[in-house]
Amino acid sequence: MSDPMRIRAQLTGDKVDVRVLMAHEMETGLRKDAAGKIVPAHFIQNVIATCNGKTVLSAQWGPSVSKNPTLSFRFSGAKVGDKVIVTWVDNKGDKRTDEALITAAA
Template sequence: MAQKPMKIRAWMDGERAMVKAIIFHPMETGLRKDQKTGKKIPEHFIKEVICKHGNKTVLNCLWGTAVSKNPFMSFRFNGAKSGDTVSINWVDNQGNKESTEAKIK
């Protein structure tokens, strides 16, 4: 399945770095039914998202199916400067992975 890339925006908000990201993912709960076939759509959701500043993990997200489709997230952390790299890695329950980087503005 062709995945659209995720979008990351990172910038300095005073002393702190602010990160906002959207990951394009269906986040199926496993409860919905296909309207045409009546069969249940299998669960397909992101389980873990690891956000790094350089090599240091700043945020580790564990998600369940209650997180919305095309998940949005934002967070803040200290100790960064303009030009540093922020990366976001995710893995879903079907083993798909994606990793994207952004520079802090």
Template sequence: MADPMRIRAKMEGDKTVVRVLMSHEMETGQRKDSAGKTIPAMFIQEVTATCNGKTVLSAQWGTSISKNPYLQFAFSGAKAGDKVVVSWVDSKGDKRTDEAAIAA
């Protein structure tokens, strides 16, 4: 089971700025272990963010995203106190969903 994400969401003017830290190895499939064997790829493939039931961000990721990824994005149409829900699914099918209330 993956570690929880750290999500911070804040109103900046009429926009909501969301900052997300995810805990993930993001193996590219290019690295080799100490025995010389290739470490199989394992990375976050899908990222979705919703607010009040509406999808505000949907992304498809690959192996070029760093380990422990940091994602920042902004959207409009929400207000302080609303909840932002972020989820990811990785290439092994492991998933994680966390949420945060939007700060004023």
């Protein structure tokens, strides 16, 4: 079971600034371990963010994204208190979903 994501969603003007920090090994499948054996690829393949039932971001990732990646994006059409839900699925089928409420910019 993977660790939870850290999600921040902040409304600035009419845009929501979303920052997501994910805990994931993101193995490329090219690295070898101490015994010289290839470490199998293990990386996030799909990321989907939704708000009020609408998909606001959909991404396909590959092994070139770093370990413990951060993702930031902006979208419009939401208000303070709405919920942003982020889900990732990796190449082994593991998935994780976390959510955060949109707050007003400080």
